[in-house]
Amino acid sequence: MSLLSVRDLAIDYATKGGSLHAVSRGTLEVGAGEVVGLVGESGCGKTTLARALTGVVPRNATFEAGEIVFEGRNLLGRPVSEWRDLLWRKISFVPQSSMNALDPVYRVGAQMDEVLRLRGGMGRAQARERTDELFRMVGLDPRRGTEYPHQFSGGMRQRAAIAMALALQPALVIADEPVTALDVIVQRQVLDTLRDLQARLGVSVLLVTHDISVVAYVCDRVVVMYAGEVVESGTARDVLETPRHPYTMGLTNAFPDLERAGGTLAPIAGGPPDLRHPPRGCRFAERCPFALARCRAETPPLVVAPNGHASACWRSDEAPALSELAKDPSTWTLTSTSAA
Amino acid sequence: MDAYVHVRGLSKAFPVRRGVGQVLRGEHPVVHAVRDLDFDIAQGETVGLLGESGCGKTTTGRLLLKLVEPTSGTARIGTRELAGLKGAALRDFRRDVQFVFQNPFDALNPRIQIGRSLAEPLINAGVPKAEHADRIRLVLERVRIKGVELLERFPHEMSGGQLQRIVLARALVLEPRFIVADEPVSMLDVSVRAGILNLMRDLQDSLGLTAIYISHDLALVRYVARRTMVMYLGSLVEDGPTEDVISRPLHPYTRALIAAVPLPRVSQTRDPLPLRPGTPDARKVGAGCAFVNRCPVAIAACTAERPPLVTLPGGRRVACHLMPAATQPRPPVTLSPAL
Numbered sequence: 252m253s254l255l256s257v258r259d260l261a262i263d264y265a266t267k268g269g270s271l272h273a274v275s276r277g278t279l280e281v282g283a284g285e286v287v288g289l290v291g292e293s294g295c296g297k298t299t300l301a302r303a304l305t306g307v308v309p310r311n312a313t314f315e316a317g318e319i320v321f322e323g324r325n326l327l328g329r330p331v332s333e334w335r336d337l338l339w340r341k342i343s344f345v346p347q348s349s350m351n352a353l354d355p356v357y358r359v360g361a362q363m364d365e366v367l368r369l370r371g372g373m374g375r376a377q378a379r380e381r382t383d384e385l386f387r388m389v390g391l392d393p394r395r396g397t398e399y400p401h402q403f404s405g406g407m408r409q410r411a412a413i414a415m416a417l418a419l420q421p422a423l424v425i426a427d428e429p430v431t432a433l434d435v436i437v438q439r440q441v442l443d444t445l446r447d448l449q450a451r452l453g454v455s456v457l458l459v460t461h462d463i464s465v466v467a468y469v470c471d472r473v474v475v476m477y478a479g480e481v482v483e484s485g486t487a488r489d490v491l492e493t494p495r496h497p498y499t500m501g502l503t504n505a506f507p508d509l510e511r512a513g514g515t516l517a518p519i520a521g522g523p524p525d526l527r528h529p530p531r532g533c534r535f536a537e538r539c540p541f542a543l544a545r546c547r548a549e550t551p552p553l554v555v556a557p558n559g560h561a562s563a564c565w566r567s568d569e570a571p572a573l574s575e576l577a578k579d580p581s582t583w584t585l586t587s588t589s590a591a
Numbered sequence: 592m593d594a595y596v597h598v599r600g601l602s603k604a605f606p607v608r609r610g611v612g613q614v615l616r617g618e619h620p621v622v623h624a625v626r627d628l629d630f631d632i633a634q635g636e637t638v639g640l641l642g643e644s645g646c647g648k649t650t651t652g653r654l655l656l657k658l659v660e661p662t663s664g665t666a667r668i669g670t671r672e673l674a675g676l677k678g679a680a681l682r683d684f685r686r687d688v689q690f691v692f693q694n695p696f697d698a699l700n701p702r703i704q705i706g707r708s709l710a711e712p713l714i715n716a717g718v719p720k721a722e723h724a725d726r727i728r729l730v731l732e733r734v735r736i737k738g739v740e741l742l743e744r745f746p747h748e749m750s751g752g753q754l755q756r757i758v759l760a761r762a763l764v765l766e767p768r769f770i771v772a773d774e775p776v777s778m779l780d781v782s783v784r785a786g787i788l789n790l791m792r793d794l795q796d797s798l799g800l801t802a803i804y805i806s807h808d809l810a811l812v813r814y815v816a817r818r819t820m821v822m823y824l825g826s827l828v829e830d831g832p833t834e835d836v837i838s839r840p841l842h843p844y845t846r847a848l849i850a851a852v853p854l855p856r857v858s859q860t861r862d863p864l865p866l867r868p869g870t871p872d873a874r875k876v877g878a879g880c881a882f883v884n885r886c887p888v889a890i891a892a893c894t895a896e897r898p899p900l901v902t903l904p905g906g907r908r909v910a911c912h913l914m915p916a917a918t919q920p921r922p923p924v925t926l927s928p929a930l
Contacts, residue, residue, distance in 0.1 A: 292780040292781065293751075293780055390868075405644075434643040434807050435643075435808065435848060435851040435852055435853070436847060436848065436851045436864065438851070438853070439851040439853070439864060440864065443863075443864075461780065461781060462781075463781075464853030464854055464855040467853070467854060467855055467857050468853055468861075488857045491855070491856060491857055492857060501782060502782060503855060504785075505781045505784065507810035507811060507813065507855075508854060508855055508856065509809060509810045509813070509849070509852045510854060515789065516784075516789065516814065518752075518782060518784070518786030518787075520786075522750045522752065
C-alpha cells in the first residue's frame with residue numbers, strides 16, 4: 252500500500268477574474284521509502300498540489316474534489332487540527348527558499364529546538380542533543396547553531412531546512428524546489444546529502460521541481476504536470492527515456508545535455524492556457540505538434556500501462572514513433588506561429 | 592585582428608564594513624570582487640563567463656559597461672578607453688554597449704507600456720522621433736515577436752518568454768555592438784528557455800554582435816559561446832574553446848564544476864565531486880591560490896603563491912601551479928558534505 256495516495260484532486264483559487272482551476276486532476280502515489288519527483292513549469296499547479304498535502308493552502312483556495320489518503324486515512328475534509336497534528340511529525344515541508352523556512356530573527360539552533368520541543372515533546376537536554384545530531388547529519392557544524400540564518404550561505408540554509416524537516420523522523424518529506432536557487436556545485440552537494448539521508452533513513456520524499464536533471468539524479472519515480480493536470484507518471488527511467496506524453500517529450504528536448512554534443516534545443520512554442528478558462532479537450536493540444544481534432548474535443552484520461560507507466564494522451568499508443576519525431580527540432584517549429 | 596574588447600589588469604575592490612579595531616588602526620579592509628583580469632575578445636566573438644555566485648562575473652560585466660569604476664587596470668571597448676570617458680563620448684559609448692538583465696520581470700517598468708519601454712532608449716539617445724516606429728518594428732522582428740498590439744500591453748500581461756524577448760529587444764533597439772547578458776534565461780521555464788537561447792545564437796550570427804554571456808551553467812554557456820572563461824573568487828582560472836574546456840578541463844575548479852553539472856538523463860552512478868569541503872569566501876583569499884582550501888590536489892606552493900594565468904601552446908590559458916600535472920586523472924576524493 253502506498254504511503255500517500257492522491258486521487259483526482261481538484262483545487263480552485265477564487266480570483267477577481269473568476270475561479271482559477273489550479274489543480275484539476277491531481278493523481279499521484281508515493282510509496283514507503285520512495286523518492287517521487289513532481290515536475291512541471293511555473294503555474295502548472297505543482298506547488299499548489301504539494302502544499303495541499305500539508306493542509307496549508309492560501310485563503311482563496313478550495314478543495315473541489317478528490318482525496319488525499321495518507322497512511323490509509325483520507326485527510327480531505329478533516330479538521331485543521333488533525334492536519335496540524337501530522338505536520339512535522341508525519342509530513343514535513345522544505346520550502347523553495349530556505350529563507351522562508353527559517354525565521355531571520357531567531358538563531359538557527361533555537362528554531363530547531365522549538366520544533367523538537369513543541370512538536371516532538373522533547374525535553375531541553377534531549378532537544379539540544381538531537382539538534383547537534385541533526386546538524387551533523389546534514390553536514391553542518393553544530394557550533395553554528397548559535398548563528399542567525401543570514402550568517403549561513405544558501406547551501407547551509409538549505410541544509411538546515413532539510414535537517415529541520417527530518418527532525419521528528421517524518422514518514423514523508425515534501426521538498427519544493429529545494430536546490431533551485433543554488434549554484435551547481437552546492438546544488439550537487441545538497442542533492443547528495445538528500446539522497447544519502449533518504450537512503451539511510453528510508454523516508455519518502457516528494458520533490459517538486461522544474462528541473463528534470465534533478466529528477467534524473469535523485470528520483471525513483473516522476474509525475475509530470477501540465478496546466479493543473481497530471482499528464483504522465485512512471486519510473487524516472489521510463490518517463491525520461493521513453494516519454495509517452497508529447498509535453499514530456501518536449502521538455503526532455505529543451506534541456507541542454509553536457510555529455511552530448513550540441514544539437515539544437517527545441518522550445519515548445521506558445522504558453523500554458525489561462526486556467527480560469529481552460530480549453531476543452533487536452534490542455535496541451537494548442538502547443539502540441541501531434542494534436543488531432545479529437546484532442547481539442549475530448550479530455551484524454553490518464554491511462555496506466557501494465558508496467559505502471561501512465562499518460563494522458565490520445566496518441567499514447569504511437570508514443571515511440573512520436574518520440575522519434577519529437578527529437579527533430581523542426582517538429583516543434585511547425586506550430587510556432589505564436590512563439591512565446 | 593585587433594581585439595574588440597581589450598582588458599588588462601582590471602581589478603575592482605569593494606570596501607567592507609570595518610570593525611572597531613580596524614577603524615582605530617585606520618585600516619580600510621576591502622574585498623576583491625575582481626582581480627587582475629587580462630583578456631581580449633575579438634569582434635563578433637561570444638565568450639561565456641562561467642562561475643559561482645560571488646565569483647565576480649557580474650562585476651566584470653558591469654566594469655566592461657562602465658557601470659562601476661575599476662580600482663585599477665584598463666579596459667578598452669572598440670576604440671574607446673573606458674577610463675576618463677565622459678560627456679558626449681560616454682553617451683556614444685552607452686549607445687554601443689548594452690546589458691541584458693537576468694530577471695525579465697524586474698527589468699521593465701511595470702507601470703509603463705511595452706512600446707514606451709522600447710522607445711525610451713531611443714529618446715535618451717536622441718534618435719529622431721520619426722524613426723522610432725521603424726526601429727521598434729525592426730527590433731521586434733529580430734526578436735521574433737509578432738503583433739504590434741503587444742506594444743500597448745503592460746509587463747504583467749505577458750509571459751516570461753515574451754518579456755525576455757522584449758528585454759532583448761530593448762537592449763538591441765539602439766543597435767549596440769557589444770552586449771553583456773547576465774544569466775538571461777535563469778528565470779525562465781524550460782520550454783521557453785530554449786527559444787531565447789536559439790534567438791541569442793541567431794542574433795550573434797546575423798548582427799555580428801560581440802557578447803559576453805554570464806552564467807553558472809556550463810551547459811547553457813556551451814550552447815551560446817564557443818569560448819569560455821572560468822572565474823573563481825575574482826580571478827580568471829581558465830580560458831579556452833568551450834568544447835575543449837568541457838572535454839579536457841585544466842583547472843581543478845573547472846573539473847569540479849563539470850562534475851557537478853546535472854544531466855537530464857536517469858543517472859548512472861556519478862563520481863563524487865572532486866572537491867575538498869570548504870566554502871568560497873572572497874574575504875579570506877590569502878597570498879596563494881584562491882581555490883586552495885577546496886582544491887583536492889593542492890601542494891605547498893598553492894598556499895604560498897598565486898598561480899599566474901599562463902598561456903599554453905595552442906592558446907588555452909590556465910592559472911594553476913600543477914599545470915600540466917593538473918590534467919592527469921587523480922583518484923577520486925571522498926566527499927564530505929560540509930559547506
